[in-house]
């Protein structure tokens with residue numbers, strides 16, 4: 001009888017062992033969970049929509065003022081001072097993931113600047129994500145950080161990129177043309193005439209820092225645009241002269257990407273900003 005019990009126990013142990021092994025086999029061969037991936041992807045959409053609710057974008061923004069000649073539209077800028085923006089094109093989830101990775105690199109540096117301010121010798125954070133407004137030009141602009149090193153204040157722009165772009169930028173005399181335009185305009189608007197362009201390789205976290213000095217000549221084209229926007233705004237408000245546009249129809253590609261599309265083509269129905277004039 002004792003022998004039979006031992007035999008049954010051995011059979012039981014063996015079958016339990018087999019079932020554990022088969023569970024392990026299953027665990028060894030993991031497959032992606034589409035359901036959970038979908039849930040995580042929906043979080044990016046939630047974050048996007050939540051941000052839209054948080055901040056109503058209105059008025060002039062420096063990023064638009066430094067836009068390329070082929071894309072820049074005076075009418076869009078003038079209308080943005082008076083009317084609410086159309087709902088922007090919703091970014092797809094893959095673009096949201098890329099933006100979110102870029103944002104986290106910004107936040108890494110900004111958090112480090114904050115933590116090290118006053119603790120690393122000669123280093124001080126003046127402002128992180130320095131959202132600012134120029135009364136003179138009715139212009140919003142947001143340097144990534146304003147810091148001080150050994151008593152000298154700097155405007156900082158942070159740009160992350162893939163390894164291929166980084167390798168090219170790191171040895172270039174103009175590592176990030178867009179950041180250069182931004183920082184020149186920010187230096188003009190803040191009166192801080194030293195800047196830093198920090199570039200980071202998204203894949204290796206290698207980084208380089210480029211010093212840049214204020215150069216008034218580089219800002220002149222943007223000041224010309226701001227003066228012209230102001231002049232067309234006054235003409236529109238006082239004499240009803242429509243600002244210069246660039247689209248013939250609402251369905252064209254440029255109009256589809258324009259936040260002022262509705263105000264441009266349906267002015268009578270467009271909602272005015274609280275502070276807009278009639």
Ligand code: SF4
Pocket residue numbers: 073074075076077079244245246247254255258259260261264265
């Ligand atoms: S729809 Fe075209 S013309 Fe109208 S404001 Fe936008 S970019 Fe300018």
